[in-house]
Amino acid sequence: xxxxxxxxxGLAASGALPENVNYAVKSSLLxxxxxxxxxxxxxxxxxxxxxRKFEDVVKSAQDAAVLVLVY
Numbered sequence: 001x002x003x004x005x006x007x008x009x010g011l012a013a014s015g016a017l018p019e020n021v022n023y024a025v026k027s028s029l030l031x032x033x034x035x036x037x038x039x040x041x042x043x044x045x046x047x048x049x050x051x052r053k054f055e056d057v058v059k060s061a062q063d064a065a066v067l068v069l070v071y
Contacts, residue, residue, distance in 0.1 A: 023068075 035041045048060075 034044060
């Protein structure tokens with residue numbers, strides 16, 4: 001009930017319904033940024049270039065994923 005009410009409020013205020021928005025960042029830009037910060041650069045892991053099992057890749061991706069909330 002609450003989320004529907006918020007949608008109606010958004011429609012009344014802006015004339016459009018709110019939507020979920022996903023953002024992506026190019027890894028090369030992110031890596032360049034992280035390497036420019038000495039405290040972060042020293043903590044970066046070496047890239048994994050060898051063959052890996054699918055399950056290991058999935059686990060690595062899950063461990064690396066984050067949720068960013070913006071209010």
